[in-house]
Amino acid sequence: MQAHIAAKDDDMWYIITDGPIKIMKANTAIAITDGAPHRIEKPREEWTIEDKRKSNLDNVATDILYRTLDKITFRKIKMCKTIKEIWEKLIQLCEGNEQMKKNKISVAIHKFNNIKMKTGESMDEFDERANSIINGLNALKKVYSNKEIALKVVRGLPKE
Structure with missing residues (x-):
């Protein structure tokens, strides 16, 4: 159970620093030449429960952050589209250049x-x-x- 929670925390931090997770799958239509399969975006109808959870992490993290911000700070970041954009804006606001x-x-x-x-x-x-x-x-x-x-x-x- 603890490893499962750590994996969720790692996923959450990943979306904050790198942006939303794209749900991918191996492309079986392309021959594998270097040992690693070519990856393409997985259609929504093929998503597993875990895929859906990962896809929604940006929304979850955004919601958590929104709940912690005061009204003034919220107004400054509300136009950001992803948690990564929000995080970068908050760093800029709090630390500056x-x-x-x-x-x-x-x-x-x-x-x-x-x-x-x-x-x-x-x-x-x-x-x-x-x-x-x-x-x-x-x-x-x-x-x-x-x-x-x-x-x-x-x-x-x-x-x-």
Whole structure:
């Protein structure tokens, strides 16, 4: 059973990264010369239950993703026709191109370098804000050592 579930997960990831699965069959009308049969698209009337499941994976994955998106993001991807197109659009929206990534890193580094505890801010609030900046940097593959982080946070505390 576990291997069957893993196969479904592999199929799902395949359609996200490579596009919908085409249901194929060996073409017996063409002679096999190199050991591998020539493949053609399988007519729908010949589809097995497994073929139908694989063919529908794009719709299943799209439905799952639609249910997780907020209204603003949904409006940005609703014109995409396949889960692969949706995935690529989401990557573009969330990560951006290389220049956008560099800009995000620059902004996050600037925030990290200039972090100061605000007047009236509790230690918990300051810690949460600092961790948010550090986690953002980590997500952008800009990692600081624990020593650098500790020094930066201590310097950001008020003198009193």
